[in-house]
Amino acid sequence: MRRLLPVLAMMLTPVAQAAELVVYSARAESLIKPIFERYERERGIKIRYLTDKEAPLIERLRAEGRNTPADLLLTVDAGNLWQAAELGLLRPLQSATLAANIPEHLRDPEGRWYGLSVRARTIVYARDRVQPSDLDSYAALADGRWRGRLCLRTSKKVYNQSLVAMMIAELGMARTEQIVRGWVANLAAPPFASDNEVMDAIVARRCDVGIVNTYYFGRLLREKPELELALFWPDQGENGRGVHVNVSGAGVTRHAKHPQAAQALLEWLSAGPAQHMFAALNLEYPANPDVPPDPAVAAWGSFRQNPINVAQAGALQAEAVKLMDRVGYR
Amino acid sequence: MLPLGVVAVCAVGVERAVWAHLAEHVLPQALVNTAWLLLGVGLGTAVLGTLLAALVALCEFPGRRWLSWALLLPLAMPTYVLAVAAVGLLDYAAPLPSALRALGVGFPDIRSRGGVILVMTLALYPYVYLVARPAFASQGLRVLEVGRALGMGPFRAFLRASLPLARPWIAGGTLLVLMETLADFGAVAAFNYDTLTTAIYKAWFGLFSLDAALSVAGVLILLVLVLLTAESKLRAHREYTALGVALPRRLPLGRWRWLATAACLLVLALGFVLPLVQLLQWSWTHRHDIGMHDLRLAVHSVSLGLVAATMTITAAVLLAYAVRHQADRFTQVCARLATLGYALPGALLAVGLYVPLARGTAFISDTWGIATTVQTSLLLLVLAYGVRFLAVAHTPLAAALLRIRPSLDEAARLHGVRGISLIWKVHLPLLRGSLATAMLLVFVDVMKEMPITLMTRPFGWDTLAIRVFELTQEGEWARAAWPSLTIVLAGLLPVLWLDRGIDAGISGRRRAPAA
Numbered sequence: 056m057r058r059l060l061p062v063l064a065m066m067l068t069p070v071a072q073a074a075e076l077v078v079y080s081a082r083a084e085s086l087i088k089p090i091f092e093r094y095e096r097e098r099g100i101k102i103r104y105l106t107d108k109e110a111p112l113i114e115r116l117r118a119e120g121r122n123t124p125a126d127l128l129l130t131v132d133a134g135n136l137w138q139a140a141e142l143g144l145l146r147p148l149q150s151a152t153l154a155a156n157i158p159e160h161l162r163d164p165e166g167r168w169y170g171l172s173v174r175a176r177t178i179v180y181a182r183d184r185v186q187p188s189d190l191d192s193y194a195a196l197a198d199g200r201w202r203g204r205l206c207l208r209t210s211k212k213v214y215n216q217s218l219v220a221m222m223i224a225e226l227g228m229a230r231t232e233q234i235v236r237g238w239v240a241n242l243a244a245p246p247f248a249s250d251n252e253v254m255d256a257i258v259a260r261r262c263d264v265g266i267v268n269t270y271y272f273g274r275l276l277r278e279k280p281e282l283e284l285a286l287f288w289p290d291q292g293e294n295g296r297g298v299h300v301n302v303s304g305a306g307v308t309r310h311a312k313h314p315q316a317a318q319a320l321l322e323w324l325s326a327g328p329a330q331h332m333f334a335a336l337n338l339e340y341p342a343n344p345d346v347p348p349d350p351a352v353a354a355w356g357s358f359r360q361n362p363i364n365v366a367q368a369g370a371l372q373a374e375a376v377k378l379m380d381r382v383g384y385r
Numbered sequence: 386m387l388p389l390g391v392v393a394v395c396a397v398g399v400e401r402a403v404w405a406h407l408a409e410h411v412l413p414q415a416l417v418n419t420a421w422l423l424l425g426v427g428l429g430t431a432v433l434g435t436l437l438a439a440l441v442a443l444c445e446f447p448g449r450r451w452l453s454w455a456l457l458l459p460l461a462m463p464t465y466v467l468a469v470a471a472v473g474l475l476d477y478a479a480p481l482p483s484a485l486r487a488l489g490v491g492f493p494d495i496r497s498r499g500g501v502i503l504v505m506t507l508a509l510y511p512y513v514y515l516v517a518r519p520a521f522a523s524q525g526l527r528v529l530e531v532g533r534a535l536g537m538g539p540f541r542a543f544l545r546a547s548l549p550l551a552r553p554w555i556a557g558g559t560l561l562v563l564m565e566t567l568a569d570f571g572a573v574a575a576f577n578y579d580t581l582t583t584a585i586y587k588a589w590f591g592l593f594s595l596d597a598a599l600s601v602a603g604v605l606i607l608l609v610l611v612l613l614t615a616e617s618k619l620r621a622h623r624e625y626t627a628l629g630v631a632l633p634r635r636l637p638l639g640r641w642r643w644l645a646t647a648a649c650l651l652v653l654a655l656g657f658v659l660p661l662v663q664l665l666q667w668s669w670t671h672r673h674d675i676g677m678h679d680l681r682l683a684v685h686s687v688s689l690g691l692v693a694a695t696m697t698i699t700a701a702v703l704l705a706y707a708v709r710h711q712a713d714r715f716t717q718v719c720a721r722l723a724t725l726g727y728a729l730p731g732a733l734l735a736v737g738l739y740v741p742l743a744r745g746t747a748f749i750s751d752t753w754g755i756a757t758t759v760q761t762s763l764l765l766l767v768l769a770y771g772v773r774f775l776a777v778a779h780t781p782l783a784a785a786l787l788r789i790r791p792s793l794d795e796a797a798r799l800h801g802v803r804g805i806s807l808i809w810k811v812h813l814p815l816l817r818g819s820l821a822t823a824m825l826l827v828f829v830d831v832m833k834e835m836p837i838t839l840m841t842r843p844f845g846w847d848t849l850a851i852r853v854f855e856l857t858q859e860g861e862w863a864r865a866a867w868p869s870l871t872i873v874l875a876g877l878l879p880v881l882w883l884d885r886g887i888d889a890g891i892s893g894r895r896r897a898p899a900a
Contacts (some may be wrong), residue, residue: 074709076845083855084847106855107839108589114736115840138593144400194754209700211587244477245496248577250475259478276758324689325386337859376591380410 056119076316077113078104080129082303086336090329095149096306097347099322116144126169126317129305132213134220136168136254136304148318155307156325156343156374160364161302172333173176173340175217177298178287179272180264181257192290193222193299196264197237201289204255205241206262210379214250214268217368218299219375224367228378236382246385250277255341256282273338273351278385290356297361301368303333316374386451403597407588410595415584419567419608421498422505422580426566428497429506431559434513435551439543442521443529445635446642452649453518454884459656460511460825461876462872463833463850464867465571467508469493470533470660470849472575473667500815501576507656509565513558513881515826518783519818520554521547523788526634533678534612539636553787556616557780561826564728564776569606571835581605582730595736601685602733609728613721642671663874665864675867682868683875685830686848690879693770694827700771701778701823705786724776738769739840766841774830775839777824825883829876849875 064365080087084106091102107115109130116123116139128145131351139145145167153162153169161170170184178190189200196205208215242263247253249273258318267284276282290296305324307317325343334341335349347353440446440451461466473479482492494500525545529552532542548555557805570582581601589598612671638645668675708720726734789812797811835850842851849872856865 083859085855086859103841103844105844106851108590108732108858109731111593111736111836111840114595114740115743118740120744120747122743122747129614169815211574211583213590213593215589246577247860248575250473251860251862252478255476255478259483261477274861300505373592373594376587377406377410380406385579 063188066138069180070308071299074099075101075103076126076313076320077124078102078129078305079116079125079308080104080106081109081112082106082129084202086333089336090324091334092308092375093332094320094323095155095374100320102221102320104129106365108366113139113142116308117142119310123310124312125269125308125322126311126313127305128308129303130265130377131174131303132217132368133168133170133298133365134213134217134302134372136163136190137366137372138304139306140165140167143371144309146309146311146314150318150322151179152322152358153325156322157268157328158342158344159231159299159371160360160362161273161342163306165365165368167248167279168304168306169325170304170342171319171330172302172303172337173267173301173342173360174214174342176272176300176301176362177269177358178264178267178289179254179284180287184263186262187285187287188320190287190289192224193218193266194234194264195289196241197234199237199241201241201264203241203243204258204263205238206243207238207246207384208265208267209246209248209252210376213372214301215220215266216372216379218266219360219379220368220371221299221363223371223374223378224363226376232378232382234346234378235384239382239384250304254284257281269340269352269355270338277351285357288356290361291359295359296363298358298367300340300360303339329375337382391801393880400594400597402598403588405592406592406603407584407597408646411584411587412581412604415579415581416604418498418578419729422502422566422573422578423563423608425498425502425508425806426505427559427563429502430510430513430562431555433652434510435494435517435555436546437510437652438514438517439521439551439879440645440649442518443524443526443547443636444642444645445644448646449635452653454881455653455657456649457511457880457884458653458877459508459753460515460829461658461693461832461873461880462508462660463571463576463869463872464508464565464569464854466658466664466873467660468501468504468572468575469505469857470663471500474659474663474863475500483614483819496576498578501573501578504576505569505572506565507652508825509562510652510656512565512763512826513555514562515822516558516784517551517554518832519822520551520784524550533809538829552619553779554784556619557784558615560612560700561727561777561780564609567609567728568730571732582747583607585730585733590731598644598733602729605728605734606725609725610721615718617721621745640652661870664866664873667863668870671864671867674864679852679871682847682849682852682870685846686872687875689766689770689838689846689848690828692867693767693774693831695825696767697771697774697778697827698820698823701775701782702820704775704779705782708783709786720779726772726777727774727776729773731834734773735769735837735840738765738772738837762848763843766838766846769837769841770827770831770834773799773834774827777826777830781819781822781826784817785816785833789815808867813828821883825879828879828883832872832876 083221087104093105095101112128112136116125116128128139139164147166147384157169162168180190195246219231219235222234244256250267253265253267254275272286288298305321307321309315324333329341330341330346338349339353340348340352437456439899441449474875475482485492485822528546528550529542530540532546537545544616558661568582570586573580573583583605585601587597588601702721707716734866793811797807802810834858837850838851839854849868850869853865
């Protein structure tokens with residue numbers, strides 16, 4: 056019976072074909088499907104994908120080991136790519152194309168994963184109650200003048216974890232803890248479950264400023280063009296470190312059955328119309344600086360990105376979570 | 386059992402530092418919050434579910450007949466959907482509280498402990514209602530009349546006579562609610578209410594420590610064991626067998642009758658109609674999303690639900706009979722452990738099932754060189770549903786089997802009816818209602834299930850719940866309304882259809898002992 060089981064299993068499931076790539080994706084289907092369909096049309100290679108949250112996908116890759124059908128792992132933040140690389144689930148690539156297309160701070164120093172789109176996490180404010188000149192940096196939101204005027208999303212969301220992780224990397228643990236403590240003291244309402252709720256709360260005058268990913272703002276603006284909110288790019292001054300960015304990115308799995316084809320797909324994604332589409336579908340910024348963002352996105356103005364390597368977000372994520380727990384940021 | 390084993394093994398190897406952090410900064414609050422949630426939702430659903438069930442089964446009031454099934458409708462509404470709709474409708478920024486503020490009237494914050502308890506109570510009371518209703522119906526008015534003959538008022542007669550007799554059903558239904566509450570992630574996440582489940586996900590997703598997550602799950606399992614023991618202690622040394630024929634008569638409520646109707650309508654409005662309206666409104670703004678692929682997703686959801694429900698019920702019947710015929714401690718403990726999967730957060734259970742299986746197949750292919758992908762077969766998915774929802778199928782069945790007197794078996798044997806034919810000819814007609822209940826519960830639960838489906842589905846087997854997950858993952862709650870609505874609609878049909886089966890079961894129970 057034991058020997059029969061695998062045979063039975065084979066009959067139950069189709070095994071990946073040669074001209075076919077398998078992608079494990081934490082990026083939502085609606086954001087990848089049109090791109091993969093385009094690739095199929097252009098290159099004649101079929102792409103099958105399976106979506107789930109990052110952590111279960113990584114656990115799945117780990118457990119499947121050499122048996123995994125996955126060629127590519129696609130996630131929506133650098134922390135999980137870093138974690139997958141740490142666990143040895145991704146293979147280093149030697150690709151001049153990728154090295155040329157993706158800036159150094161948006162990819163793994165060892166070439167195991169590459170950012171494909173940039174997600175900027177920035178300050179949003181009520182235009183009628185806040186002047187841009189009142190705003191300066193993420194750290195300045197801890198200032199007493201914002202008492203009862205700040206709204207934040209829950210610390211359980213990875214976007215906030217990576218923001219705090221980057222601050223730890225640059226400002227040190229003690230200073231970051233002081234800042235986050237200040238944020239918590241300034242909160243007008245308990246942390247929200249989503250960036251949308253943060254913006255809704257500002258619109259409803261529950262608070263005046265918040266921190267959100269730009270594409271949520273873009274979506275809301277598309278629904279309500281008369282929106283009384285605006286984006287502010289923090290840390291742009293001479294001593295500023297730039298806007299915090301994270302990436303949605305991908306890496307070829309260690310046990311990929313089609314590593315060359317997977318690398319080709321990754322290279323295709325890093326340039327030209329595919330790169331544009333990858334970002335534009337979700338109103339994000341292309342990782343490749345030669346590719347312009349969607350006009351709707353470009354309208355929010357340009358900004359200087361924080362040049363620290365996004366891998367830091369992964370390395371310090373656990374520390375960031377602990378820090379936020381310590382200061383009572385829920 | 387397998388996932389439990391994995392939990393136990395991994396819980397031993399946890400990093401000290403992570404655990405120390407959780408114990409100091411996360412677990413105390415999570416435990417307090419979880420305790421309040423269990424208390425609030427447990428009491429809330431027990432009281433609400435029992436009252437509604439008794440009202441519908443024992444009393445006569447306008448609209449009783451259709452309210453009897455309409456009160457089941459919130460069952461089709463996933464808890465996470467109700468939670469998101471409640472926050473969308475009632476949070477500070479929503480139209481109603483904003484309008485009230487403009488009038489100078491304060492509105493309580495929905496994103497609070499009370500809010501989360503209220504929403505989960507409304508979402509989960511049908512578990513108690515569905516399990517308790519046949520219990521009251523099969524008692525009929527007789528029990529009440531006995532109480533009144535002893536000089537009690539109708540309400541006192543209900544408390545002293547009817548209620549104690551329905552206790553195993555109420556306790557069973559409430560236990561399901563408590564397990565579901567412990568495992569819930571979607572609803573508490575929408576309220577940003579920290580519980581043991583959110584602590585588990587924090588350890589796993591935030592601190593990258595699956596081991597720490599599993600140790601927290603160990604704490605959760607301990608809690609469930611306490612609950613289970615408490616429930617079986619409540620039931621010990623009592624017999625709850627039926628006493629013959631109940632007449633289909635009901636107590637007229639006189640001038641209270643409209644109040645009964647109003648109470649039922651209020652529950653229905655809050656638990657089903659209002660969120661449905663919110664979903665419809667959101668769906669309308671995103672109506673261009675609707676397409677043929679929704680039909681494919683619905684077909685997947687429904688067929689998985691049907692197959693899983695059938696398989697799970699078969700397993701539950703076997704389990705219930707094993708306990709009935711081998712009433713020793715070992716069998717009982719095994720039966721208890723087998724139903725624990727319902728209290729674990731889904732994602733954790735998914736990993737607990739998937740990891741050993743994937744490792745196993747990896748081992749097989751390394752040893753014998755046979756390439757397999759057993760992990761992505763439909764069979765595994767359905768088995769995983771079985772592990773998760775066995776408790777849901779087991780509870781109504783076990784409670785119904787309690788009602789079948791051993792003397793009935795003896796009488797049947799005297800007539801030469803034994804073994805399979807005893808079950809087929811005598812038990813089955815008596816169990817029909819409970820089988821339909823169990824089928825309904827598992828089916829609807831599978832339709833709503835997310836994490837296990839995510840982890841174990843084969844390529845292309847996306848369901849409606851997966852679509853909801855995809856959209857909410859990117860914060861597109863409003864766009865998720867349409868697939869959520871489809872889950873509700875697809876869940877409604879079997880709710881209505883199976884409800885007839887349950888009714889038939891009740892009347893079948895009336896007939897069979899008389900025959």
